Amino acid sequence: MLRVLFTDSATRQVGEIGEWGEVRFGEAVRDRYDLLLAQAVIDLAERPRRRGVEVIDGRVDYHIRHSLPSILKADRVGSARHLVIARVVGDALWVLAYAHDGMVEELDDRIRQGEGEVDRDP
Secondary structure, eight states: OOEEEEOHHHHHHHHHHHHHHHHHHHHHHHHHHHHHHHHHHHHHHHOOTTTTTHHHETTEEEEEEGGGGGSSSOOOOOOOOEEEEEEEEEEEEEEEEETTTTTTHHHHHHHHHHHHTTTSSO
């Protein structure tokens, strides 16, 4: 399994996703969505070329819906709408960004911001 490292941007984005979901759907839904986001990263770290992965310009783009089967049915969310954008660097999976599957215009900016943070030492 690869080590998992998060850019500051990705850490901030996952917090924003959780806050947004909690305000709109409540704490229980936030907890289930946080679990799915975490499971998606674990799944990628275990097998970065797994089903559902797209490799684009050396990046790993993975829609979290592909990790739903890894979650107990009681803990699943009704709608999984985010992608994990990552890059494998040596023995590490760098999580660069999270993106809503409907935010295509903002996605490139998030990826560039995360990519700029990978050059730093973990």
